[in-house]
Amino acid sequence: MSIDVIQKNRDLRRCGEKTSFDGFFWVAFALLAAAVTYIFYREAASGQSDIYIHAVTASGFNFLDLHSITERIAYPFWHVNFAVLYQLGVPLAWAAAIVTAVYKMLGFMLVQRIIYLYLTPLASAKIATLAALAAMVVTGIRIPTFNSSVYIGIGSPTVWHNPTQIVAVLSSLLCVFYTAHVVYLFWDARSSHVPVTLPWKKVVLLAVLVVFSATCKPTFLQAFLPACAIFFLVLWIKNPKHTRYFLQIILAFLPAVLYFLMQYLYYTGVVVPFTSGVAVSFDLTRLWEAVRNMLMMAAFPLFVLLLADKKETFRDPVIILCLLIAGISVLEAALFTETGVRENHGNFNWASMNAAFLLWVVMLPRLVPAIYQFHYTRLRLQEDAKKGVLSTATLLRVQSSQRLRSAGFFVAFVLLLWHVYSGLYYLYYLFSTGSVF
Numbered sequence: 001m002s003i004d005v006i007q008k009n010r011d012l013r014r015c016g017e018k019t020s021f022d023g024f025f026w027v028a029f030a031l032l033a034a035a036v037t038y039i040f041y042r043e044a045a046s047g048q049s050d051i052y053i054h055a056v057t058a059s060g061f062n063f064l065d066l067h068s069i070t071e072r073i074a075y076p077f078w079h080v081n082f083a084v085l086y087q088l089g090v091p092l093a094w095a096a097a098i099v100t101a102v103y104k105m106l107g108f109m110l111v112q113r114i115i116y117l118y119l120t121p122l123a124s125a126k127i128a129t130l131a132a133l134a135a136m137v138v139t140g141i142r143i144p145t146f147n148s149s150v151y152i153g154i155g156s157p158t159v160w161h162n163p164t165q166i167v168a169v170l171s172s173l174l175c176v177f178y179t180a181h182v183v184y185l186f187w188d189a190r191s192s193h194v195p196v197t198l199p200w201k202k203v204v205l206l207a208v209l210v211v212f213s214a215t216c217k218p219t220f221l222q223a224f225l226p227a228c229a230i231f232f233l234v235l236w237i238k239n240p241k242h243t244r245y246f247l248q249i250i251l252a253f254l255p256a257v258l259y260f261l262m263q264y265l266y267y268t269g270v271v272v273p274f275t276s277g278v279a280v281s282f283d284l285t286r287l288w289e290a291v292r293n294m295l296m297m298a299a300f301p302l303f304v305l306l307l308a309d310k311k312e313t314f315r316d317p318v319i320i321l322c323l324l325i326a327g328i329s330v331l332e333a334a335l336f337t338e339t340g341v342r343e344n345h346g347n348f349n350w351a352s353m354n355a356a357f358l359l360w361v362v363m364l365p366r367l368v369p370a371i372y373q374f375h376y377t378r379l380r381l382q383e384d385a386k387k388g389v390l391s392t393a394t395l396l397r398v399q400s401s402q403r404l405r406s407a408g409f410f411v412a413f414v415l416l417l418w419h420v421y422s423g424l425y426y427l428y429y430l431f432s433t434g435s436v437f
Helices: 005-014 023-045 050-058 077-087 092-119 125-137 163-189 200-216 219-238 240-267 284-297 299-307 317-335 350-387 392-433
Strands: 276-280 336-340
Touching: 005 092, 005 163, 023 050, 023 092, 023 125, 023 392, 050 077, 050 092, 050 163, 077 092, 077 163, 077 200, 092 125, 092 163, 092 350, 125 350, 125 392, 163 200, 163 219, 163 240, 163 317, 163 350, 200 219, 200 240, 219 240, 219 317, 219 350, 284 299, 284 317, 284 350, 299 350, 299 392, 317 336, 317 350, 350 392
Parallel strands: none
Antiparallel strands: 276 336
């Protein structure tokens, strides 16, 4: 199920396809928009959540004085959006809630579209909408004796208290799927004897998207940049004749790398005083905690990965990139800690949460074709058994394999329901306890 969703989206629109945003989608959109706006308003009005803290930071922006922005924040995208509304007279809590809700809903639209592009024509747009709704609310699985409050100590693929993580999730989707798109272009063109060259407009767009991600929140790039470096280096070693393409890739990532380094210097006290530092240490307990957290946040998508067609799955650059991002983010969470004023901010954990969300988006639509393939194989097995074309040993072996896969699908659905229950319980926990996270 290796699909270039960027190209498929263009092809479908060029052919005049019926939009995936049908009536069912817009009903779900309206209900979700009302719910998330209320949740974000509650968070912003609490006076304690990250949404409130970021809003207070941005309330001091003066658009006539650039220094009033740069002295406060090095990733100002959400803050600038908020400041525009706030300076137009919208109350602080409402401005913060509206901006955050807008980007949460844009993420919902993008996730629904991506899942639809993976599934069409196999499944309807309604299935894509339901899957996108699930992705918007799932958390790590809740084990009452272990993480009774769901989020604390584990993290979550979806968060409600941090506005910059919400826009970072949106930017990460754009970055990963467009990066995969330029990989598909390379794979399609490398069979020719002419060295592959990307259209420069695609190089520029990729550069803009990665820089945009840095302006949203640099934590995703902590894992995305090394993941891309590994991915493209291996591809370059395998295809040395296409060096020009890889030089274009380097140029596309260079502006974001420089911006990211500037952000690192900003937050370690080189650019501005009184911030924080970074400590590096290895501890088996912290490594296990980082691995455990990823397993709990992405239990369902990682299990679906086991059920999916391995040959097809590991030819998909999106999945390869997501797994690299997940692995690198786990290592970063285990190895790096902040010191100084940000000692307890957990900024080396955000990338793993981003990675978990990406795994949800790419693995949710893979369950449907796996089920279809299972049913097709079962029907074909029944026909072959009636015709007597299979030996008894072969028939028993295939039936045993089918029973194992059936049990696998049952476990996958249990995990999916467990994640959804945990996400809904997390919302109940927030409202019943007054906690902001």
